[in-house]
Amino acid sequence: MxxxxxxxxxxxxxxxxxxxxxxxxxxxxxxxxxxxxxxxxxxxxxxxxxxxxxxxxxxxxxxxxxxxxxxxxxxxxxxxxxxxxxxxxxxxxxxxxxxxxxxxxxxxxxxxxxxxxxxxxxxxxxxxxxxxxxxxxxxxxxxxxxxxxxxxxxxxxxxxxxxxxxxxxxxxxxxxxxxxxxxxxxxxxxxxxxxxxxxxxxxxxxxxxxxxxxxxxxxxxxxxxxxxxxxxxxxxxxxxxxxxxxxxxxxxxxxxxxxxxxxxxxxxxxxxxxxxxxxxxxxxxxxxxxxxxxxxxxxxxxxxxxxxxxxxxxxxxxxxxxxxxxxxxxxxxxxxxxxxHREDWKSLVKSLPKNVPVYMILSSSDPVKYYSQSSNVLTLESSKDSKQKEIIIIPYTADIYGLDYKTLLSKNGYQLKKEVSFREVTYERWAK
Structure with missing residues (x-):
């Protein structure tokens, strides 16, 4: 045997x-x-x-x-x-x-x-x-x-x-x-x-x-x-x-x-x-x-x-x-x-700017929380009411939820300034 x-x-x-x-x-x-x-x-x-x-x-x-x-x-x-x-x-x-x-x-x-x-x-x-x-x-x-x-x-x-x-x-x-x-x-x-x-x-x-x-x-x-x-x-x-x-x-x-x-x-x-x-x-x-x-x-x-x-x-x-x-x-x-390999959340979280609010689908935010205990993740839908001059958007699963966040942000006066991509995941910098 x-x-x-x-x-x-x-x-x-x-x-x-x-x-x-x-x-x-x-x-x-x-x-x-x-x-x-x-x-x-x-x-x-x-x-x-x-x-x-x-x-x-x-x-x-x-x-x-x-x-x-x-x-x-x-x-x-x-x-x-x-x-x-x-x-x-x-x-x-x-x-x-x-x-x-x-x-x-x-x-x-x-x-x-x-x-x-x-x-x-x-x-x-x-x-x-x-x-x-x-x-x-x-x-x-x-x-x-x-x-x-x-x-x-x-x-x-x-x-x-x-x-x-x-x-x-x-x-x-x-x-x-x-x-x-x-x-x-x-x-x-x-x-x-x-x-x-x-x-x-x-x-x-x-x-x-x-x-x-x-x-x-x-x-x-x-x-x-x-x-x-x-x-x-x-x-x-x-x-x-x-x-x-x-x-x-x-x-x-x-x-x-x-x-x-x-x-x-x-x-x-x-x-x-x-x-x-x-x-x-x-x-x-x-x-x-x-x-x-x-x-x-x-x-x-x-x-x-x-x-x-x-x-x-x-x-x-x-x-x-x-x-x-x-x-x-x-x-x-x-x-x-x-x-x-799998989605590279480790690199994405490491590269996130400090002291800039992060918005994403909350039910999909566990990878961010795993790699950063200090990240304050806010619900993506609430980004339309943000008063901050600059925000970070992680659009992960937004398409699954059918959320047109780009239209919401544009109506709030935001413009897409930068897109940073890693393996299968991306974050975006938006500013007024």
Whole structure:
């Protein structure tokens, strides 16, 4: 089960995850930091979670973690690093060395293993559940991990339902009934919170002009982006014709390997995991017509299944080496090229002029507050009433909220004097 080859693979996987681990936090990560720093365990459940769109387990875990290790970028991201490695180990137990390699060096996994969000933890929970599902082992442990997954990320329901429907199809009624009971029990426990979150989400969708676009509508573009991002990760570049050429070719190659494996190796394992790869995407696509959530990262827990399929081809196949080399190249392009890193709030905040009021969407201001305890951030809409001769505008998410701040400022006698840009974030200097 354990040998030097595996040790070296996991050591290399760990080391590359340390590259640029201290890059700037982006908005969602800064929200994580703010929540675990400013709320107690009870307040996370009673005050923060009703206004959020995720269950509270991840934040409760991070509250415990940061109490011990602090709030630095590395401390906040280290759980995702460790859970990604833990998931790789479970994938190894299911599908062997090549499966672990395809998972650990998948560029999208490498990216999210450096993010202080819940996606790697829920991937770990669901992969452990997958292990017990495929090995037909302890149903209680399976039930425990699907419950933990649902309490971490609501989007895990698509794979959980796929597990249950497959067991029903196989006439494994005991498994189906027992784990349906676990699912219902978990849902009942969290239902008061979920009900409040659903109400608040409807309010947000009605009040925030372009919020549904951010969440991911059910359309062909969002659907096609899932296999593309599963194959090349989060990198994107200009010219777009070159990006789409490279991304499309590599994705087509990965899909070709999947198709070839499924058609030629018709074992029970391959049939099962292929179903578990495809059916959650179908469910997610259908649900997104009513509740938009069709984005690649919300299905990242399917990549362990993808890795198992990719590793199931002929053992002597040169395709394996091509796949690994491709994954590692795309991962290193992200890691070693700062242009592909997250929003650079760290540099932006550092460059803000002193003693000049800063206006932005307050719900998006956590990165500024994380990197500057002294910054007094004011609501962007109130800038129209400012009496200051000079102000700073951070227009981040203003388009999502549908706020035409430029018109408001012009009516108040302001003119845009300077625009200062960093990676994916900008601030503007306005003066009368």
């Amino acid at each position: 354990f040998n030097k080859k595996i040790l070296l693979i996991f050591l290399f996987a760990f080391l590359i995850r340390l590259i640029a681990l201290n890059q700037s936090l982006w908005l969602d990560e800064a929200i994580t930091a703010s929540v675990v720093k400013n709320f107690s365990f009870l307040q996370i459940i009673t005050k923060f979670s009703p206004t959020d769109f995720h269950p509270p387990l991840y934040y409760l875990f991070m509250k415990l973690w940061t109490n011990m290790f602090g709030y630095s970028e590395i401390a906040l991201r280290m759980p995702s690093v460790l859970f990604s490695l833990g998931t790789g180990w479970v994938v190894y137990l299911i599908g062997g060395v090549w499966s672990a390699v395809f998972f650990l060096f998948n560029p999208l996994i490498v990216y999210y293993s450096q993010e202080a969000r819940m996606y790697m933890i829920v991937t770990f929970f669901l992969t452990v559940a997958l292990y017990y599902f495929l090995k037909n082992r302890n149903q209680i442990i399976f039930g425990l991990f699907i419950s933990l997954a649902l309490l971490t990320f609501y989007g895990s329901i698509f794979l959980i339902v796929s597990f249950l429907l497959f067991s029903l199809y196989k006439k494994n009624y005991k498994f189906f009934l027992l784990n349906t009971f676990y699912l219902i029990l978990t849902t009942l426990i969290i239902s008061p919170l979920l009900y409040q979150q659903l109400i608040n989400s409807k309010v947000a969708l009605s009040q925030v002009t372009n919020w549904s676009i951010v969440l991911g509508k059910a359309n062909l573009k969002n659907l096609l982006l899932i296999p593309i991002k599963f194959s090349i990760g989060r990198i994107s570049f200009y010219p777009k014709w070159l990006y789409w050429g490279i991304a499309g070719t590599w994705t087509a190659f990965i899909l070709f390997i999947i198709r070839k494996t499924v058609l030629l190796i018709r074992t029970v394992l391959i049939k099962t995991v292929f179903y578990l790869l495809i059916f959650p995407l179908i469910l997610g696509f259908l649900v997104s017509f009513f509740t938009p959530m069709l984005q690649h990262f919300r299905f990242i827990y399917l990549i362990p299944i993808l890795a198992i399929i990719l590793a199931s081809g002929k053992k002597t196949s040169m395709y394996r080496y091509i796949e690994v080399i491709g994954f590692v190249i795309f991962s290193l392009v992200y890691l070693l090229s700062s242009q592909f």
